[in-house]
Amino acid sequence: MxxxxxxxxxxxxxxxxxxxxxxxxxxxxxxxxxxxSLIRNGSRGMFWLEPLxxxxxxxxxxxYGPVSVDAVPGLLDAGFLEGKPHKSCLGLTEExxxxxxxxxxxxxxxxxxxxxxxxxxxxxxxxxxxxxxLKLTPQAIVEEVTNSGLRGRGGAGFPTGIKWxxxxxxxxxxxxxxxxxxxxxxxxxxxRMIMEGDPFVxxxxxxxxxxxxxxxxxxxxxxxxxxxxxxxxRRAIAIAHDKGYLGANVAGSGKRFDLAVRLxxxxxxxxxxxxxxxxxxxxxxQIRFKPPVPAISGLFGKPTVVNNVxxxxxxxxxxxxxxxxxxxxxxxxxxxxxxxxxxxxIKHGGLVEKAFGLTLREAIYDFGxxxxxGRPLRAVQxxxxxxxxxxxxxxxxxxDYEAFAERKGMLGHGGIVVFxxxxxxxxxxRFAMEFCAVESCGKCTPCRVGSTRGVEVxxxxxxxxxxxxxxxxxxxxxxxxxxxxxxxxxxxIPLPVQSAIRxxxxxxxxxxxxxxxxxxxxxxxxxxWR
Amino acid sequence: xxxxQGWDADRALSRIRELERLPGALLPILHALQxxxxxxxxxxxxxxxxxxxxSHAEVHGVISFYHDFxxxxxxxxxxxxxxxxxxxxxxxxxxxxxxxxxxxxxxxxTTEDGTFTVDAVYCxxxxxxSPAVMLDGKLYGRVSREVADFLIDxxxxxx
Numbered sequence: 001m002x003x004x005x006x007x008x009x010x011x012x013x014x015x016x017x018x019x020x021x022x023x024x025x026x027x028x029x030x031x032x033x034x035x036x037s038l039i040r041n042g043s044r045g046m047f048w049l050e051p052l053x054x055x056x057x058x059x060x061x062x063x064y065g066p067v068s069v070d071a072v073p074g075l076l077d078a079g080f081l082e083g084k085p086h087k088s089c090l091g092l093t094e095e096x097x098x099x100x101x102x103x104x105x106x107x108x109x110x111x112x113x114x115x116x117x118x119x120x121x122x123x124x125x126x127x128x129x130x131x132x133x134l135k136l137t138p139q140a141i142v143e144e145v146t147n148s149g150l151r152g153r154g155g156a157g158f159p160t161g162i163k164w165x166x167x168x169x170x171x172x173x174x175x176x177x178x179x180x181x182x183x184x185x186x187x188x189x190x191x192r193m194i195m196e197g198d199p200f201v202x203x204x205x206x207x208x209x210x211x212x213x214x215x216x217x218x219x220x221x222x223x224x225x226x227x228x229x230x231x232x233x234r235r236a237i238a239i240a241h242d243k244g245y246l247g248a249n250v251a252g253s254g255k256r257f258d259l260a261v262r263l264x265x266x267x268x269x270x271x272x273x274x275x276x277x278x279x280x281x282x283x284x285x286q287i288r289f290k291p292p293v294p295a296i297s298g299l300f301g302k303p304t305v306v307n308n309v310x311x312x313x314x315x316x317x318x319x320x321x322x323x324x325x326x327x328x329x330x331x332x333x334x335x336x337x338x339x340x341x342x343x344x345x346i347k348h349g350g351l352v353e354k355a356f357g358l359t360l361r362e363a364i365y366d367f368g369x370x371x372x373x374g375r376p377l378r379a380v381q382x383x384x385x386x387x388x389x390x391x392x393x394x395x396x397x398x399x400d401y402e403a404f405a406e407r408k409g410m411l412g413h414g415g416i417v418v419f420x421x422x423x424x425x426x427x428x429x430r431f432a433m434e435f436c437a438v439e440s441c442g443k444c445t446p447c448r449v450g451s452t453r454g455v456e457v458x459x460x461x462x463x464x465x466x467x468x469x470x471x472x473x474x475x476x477x478x479x480x481x482x483x484x485x486x487x488x489x490x491x492x493i494p495l496p497v498q499s500a501i502r503x504x505x506x507x508x509x510x511x512x513x514x515x516x517x518x519x520x521x522x523x524x525x526x527x528x529w530r
Numbered sequence: 531x532x533x534x535q536g537w538d539a540d541r542a543l544s545r546i547r548e549l550e551r552l553p554g555a556l557l558p559i560l561h562a563l564q565x566x567x568x569x570x571x572x573x574x575x576x577x578x579x580x581x582x583x584x585s586h587a588e589v590h591g592v593i594s595f596y597h598d599f600x601x602x603x604x605x606x607x608x609x610x611x612x613x614x615x616x617x618x619x620x621x622x623x624x625x626x627x628x629x630x631x632x633x634x635x636x637x638x639x640t641t642e643d644g645t646f647t648v649d650a651v652y653c654x655x656x657x658x659x660s661p662a663v664m665l666d667g668k669l670y671g672r673v674s675r676e677v678a679d680f681l682i683d684x685x686x687x688x689x
Contacts, residue, residue, distance in 0.1 A: 011655070011656065011669045012655075012656050012658065012659055012669070012671060014668075014669060015656050015659055015662065015669040015670050015671035016659060016670075016671045016672060047658035047659050047671075048658070050659070183653075183655060184652065184653055185653065186612075186614030186615040186616045186617070186652065186653045186657060187614075187615060187616045187657045188653075188655070188657065189655040189656065189657055189658070191655075192655040224561075224598050225610075225651060225653065225654050225655065225664070226655060227667055228669070262554075262557065262558065263557065263558070263561055264557075264596075264598075265557060265560070265561070265596035265597070265598035265599060266596055266597035266598035266651070267595065267596050267597060268652060279557065280554050280557075281553075281554045282554040282555055282556030282557055282582070282592070283556070283588075283592060284591055284592055284595040285595060285596070286595075300553065300554075341657065341658070342658060343616040343657035343658050343660070344615065344616040344617075344618075344619035344620060344657065344660060345619040345620055345660075346658070349657070349658025349659065350658050372620065381615055385614065385615060385652075415616075415657065417615045417616045417619055417657070418619060419619045420619070423619065428615070428618075431615070431618070435614075435652065438652075439652070441595075
């Protein structure tokens with residue numbers, strides 16, 4: 001059998017040259033007439049090592065990285081097809097500490113298999129969850145998910161089992177499963193990684209959800225900024241359909257489940273579940289009043305499960321190994337694993353799947369290795385653009401939904417963005433309001449108008465115009481946004497703003513910057529970006 | 531990206547016909563039209579409205595709601611630059627300013643020679659390799675000023 005060489009097809013790996021490296025390796029294999037085959041796998045999630053090339057050896061897979069195109073002939077000369085030493089050799093992949101210390105449940109296969117090989121998927125434990133689910137009653141499937149303690153990984157942390165039970169118990173001629181793949185939070189990429197690296201696990205999770213609640217139709221709503229993941233999903237769905245895992249007779253069970261993928265169109269708000277449903281229906285992505293919740297009246301007015309990608313992709317392992325197995329990971333009310341995404345100014349950026357309870361400090365230093373710039377860390381934003389900025393003194397906070405809420409923060413989708421000491425938190429607070437103004441759906445006044453007023457008030461604070469009064473006004477405005485907004489965008493945008501003021505007050509009390517010289521810094525003035 | 535030919539009602543109609551029966555067909559249709567022409571021409575509004583039994587206002591409302599849909603043809607190359615928090619932490623703002631200065635445009639604009647359209651995006655999901663940009667649908671990570679210059683030079687050579 002020929003040697004297997006793995007080069008990731010993940011968009012992040014490709015963004016630093018993985019396609020070119022794959023081509024160079026294929027060319028070398030051909031020209032040297034070597035008995036080796038090239039496989040495009042998903043990413044292991046160690047992005048600072050991408051493109052990370054692996055070779056299968058009798059000892060296990062040996063990793064080399066980062067590999068450049070120019071290094072490829074030298075690697076072959078050094079005998080990398082036998083896993084021999086080279087300056088870029090990292091040893092056995094599984095022994096790399098960043099990976100070895102993780103607890104990969106949802107991401108068990110990601111980076112190991114060929115994402116579009118259904119046989120690879122099945123031989124690595126795929127479709128065992130569905131097989132078990134098909135032997136259970138719908139109530140028993142929902143019970144298993146409830147027992148696992150799984151909470152919505154999109155950010156809200158609502159118990160998945162309870163949502164499913166509501167849909168199961170809602171009588172209707174048609175129900176839907178909708179996957180929220182509108183992963184718009186900066187600092188997050190776990191959804192993208194799993195959709196590109198192990199798409200069948202999401203398809204299996206949605207199929208199980210459909211069978212559990214009696215839904216025969218599902219949609220994956222994916223953001224247009226993810227063209228690679230969109231293509232992978234379309235192909236994976238076609239493959240699953242061809243092999244009888246989707247369609248009129250799922251895995252020979254006589255049950256139907258159809259799945260389609262739909263592209264968003266660049267609106268952050270469509271990550272909010274009711275906006276997403278409006279968008280899927282072909283409308284402006286404006287949020288809906290709740291109640292009724294989507295579980296009662298969702299897509300096209302029918303009972304609908306709306307779950308995040310990671311929530312749904314976690315369902316197969318829960319059914320396969322049992323709710324109790326999953327529940328045994330984690331702390332307090334946060335059960336199972338969290339997919340932490342280390343991002344921004346971080347030395348070792350990447351995906352860390354670990355039981356809830358790891359502290360921020362452990363994530364950033366033990367896994368992330370501190371800042372990329374080598375400068376002191378000053379602030380960390382967890383949970384995307386609506387998450388709080390934490391100072392160094394809060395780094396011992398455990399990654400747990402409740403622990404973050406207690407400190408007026410938000411765990412959200414598990415993205416951690418690190419900033420070094422060059423960050424200006426007044427500018428970050430301004431950006432938060434600006435982002436809210438750009439992305440507001442416009443339905444409620446606090447968010448639509450308040451965000452623009454917020455930018456203006458922060459501008460006056462920075463310019464030292466009636467600073468104390470404006471700080472007070474900003475506080476007041478944040479209260480209106482928190483209490484008066486219809487959804488989480490307006491309701492949570494005060495988190496980054498007020499945490500910046502609370503933890504980094506000095507940045508709001510600097511001397512006013514000098515007025516820009518004539519005709520300069522136009523870019524800074526450009527506020528209407530689109 | 532943008533196609534060579536301009537707006538053509540027959541081609542638009544055939545794309546609309548392919549998709550009009552989908553549940554919630556409006557976004558797929560608008561994406562198809564933008565794929566075909568590089569933008570959504572205002573002449574498409576009545577065609578789409580009639581196919582889906584919607585008012586012109588409803589169709590226009592959807593086109594204008596979403597950042598993706600363009601009202602005029604973009605440049606030959608489309609450069610989307612992320613300016614969300616993770617990329618900010620790695621200095622995207624100065625890289626973006628460099629690109630704006632070099633091309634003589636602001637975000638959201640097209641160069642006078644029609645070679646580049648430069649847009650802001652908020653997150654490309656490449657946050658461990660910031661700053662990130664997307665050029666003609668291809669993602670790039672760790673985009674320093676030098677890398678940005680290289681990408682622009684390469685695109686110009688293939689203009």
